[in-house]
Amino acid sequence: MKTLLPTSTAGSLPKPSWLAEPETLWSPWKLQGEELISGKQDALRLSLQQQQLAGIDIVSDGEQSRQHFVTTFIEHLSGVDFNKRKTVRIRNRYDASVPTVVGPVSRPKPVFVADAKFLRAQTTQPIKWALPGPMTMIDTLHDDHYKSREQLAWEFAKILNQEAKELEAAGVDIIQFDEPAFNVFFDEVNEWGIKCLERAIEGLKCETAVHICYGYGIKANTDWKKTLGSEWRQYEAVFPKLQQSNIDIISLECHNSHVPIELLELIRGKKVMVGAIDVATDTIETPEQVAATLRKALQYVDADKLYPCTNCGMAPLSRDVATGKLNALAAGAEIVRNELLAR
Numbered sequence: 001m002k003t004l005l006p007t008s009t010a011g012s013l014p015k016p017s018w019l020a021e022p023e024t025l026w027s028p029w030k031l032q033g034e035e036l037i038s039g040k041q042d043a044l045r046l047s048l049q050q051q052q053l054a055g056i057d058i059v060s061d062g063e064q065s066r067q068h069f070v071t072t073f074i075e076h077l078s079g080v081d082f083n084k085r086k087t088v089r090i091r092n093r094y095d096a097s098v099p100t101v102v103g104p105v106s107r108p109k110p111v112f113v114a115d116a117k118f119l120r121a122q123t124t125q126p127i128k129w130a131l132p133g134p135m136t137m138i139d140t141l142h143d144d145h146y147k148s149r150e151q152l153a154w155e156f157a158k159i160l161n162q163e164a165k166e167l168e169a170a171g172v173d174i175i176q177f178d179e180p181a182f183n184v185f186f187d188e189v190n191e192w193g194i195k196c197l198e199r200a201i202e203g204l205k206c207e208t209a210v211h212i213c214y215g216y217g218i219k220a221n222t223d224w225k226k227t228l229g230s231e232w233r234q235y236e237a238v239f240p241k242l243q244q245s246n247i248d249i250i251s252l253e254c255h256n257s258h259v260p261i262e263l264l265e266l267i268r269g270k271k272v273m274v275g276a277i278d279v280a281t282d283t284i285e286t287p288e289q290v291a292a293t294l295r296k297a298l299q300y301v302d303a304d305k306l307y308p309c310t311n312c313g314m315a316p317l318s319r320d321v322a323t324g325k326l327n328a329l330a331a332g333a334e335i336v337r338n339e340l341l342a343r
């Protein structure tokens, strides 16, 4: 990446109201068949334009073609029965009715590769593509087949690697794995979670990222955050091993969170996507607030390794709020970029 402080988003952006109910997770599609396919492509174009107009450097599909960052990927796999549902606790936080693993899991055909090719054809800018991480995938399923979280995660890692290699061939520059579960199951992360992630990126030549956040701005997450106390040290448990891992970029929640920023010292040497936009509030940050977060991070992240970003996806926000936040992110990065260049 040649641009200093290249901006990007963690992933999802709001969908247009003609495609899906706004400000809702798991919102059902409003179109069907061929209309849905072209509707998703139109939404992707709009989402790309929204990022480009704001001046975002590394663009994405805004996750316009998926209902949910984990579920949509799993829907395309065999071995998972979506009609056989069980209620489980997601990341020790909230109950959800989830599908069941009933046999060996596999990927009969590519999941997002056509969408990635479509995005690639729309822009020459660097593009980032998000996939769910293996540990976060197993946490949204009931397993009646492997009966081992580690083994199921390993199988998913192999499948993700197939998908990632095809995304890379489609011209994706950065492949990101979303692992909010890394903020919850610390022992497992250190025992096998990071190993599974490294299996998922095996043989890739493009850049790779892992996104670890405190979740979307939905009530279950904001309620959970209230129980975490005044200092959030969750990252501390997994940073030392992540620093040693093969993953190139670590995407984190930093703005308005109670994460002590000095924890970033533990991943010194890695590229860091610094979350400088709070996705759990409709209040739009000022460029100066974004700049302040980036300046703090610069104490622990070398300037050529700092990637200004959002704390998490913005799917549950209104389009106007998301646009305002994208503009603030780009403007805040520009302030700090100019300061660095003036030195």
Ligand SMILES: [Zn+2]
Residues within 6 Å of the ligand: 010, 180, 211, 212, 213, 214, 215, 216, 311, 312, 313
């Ligand atoms: Zn997130």
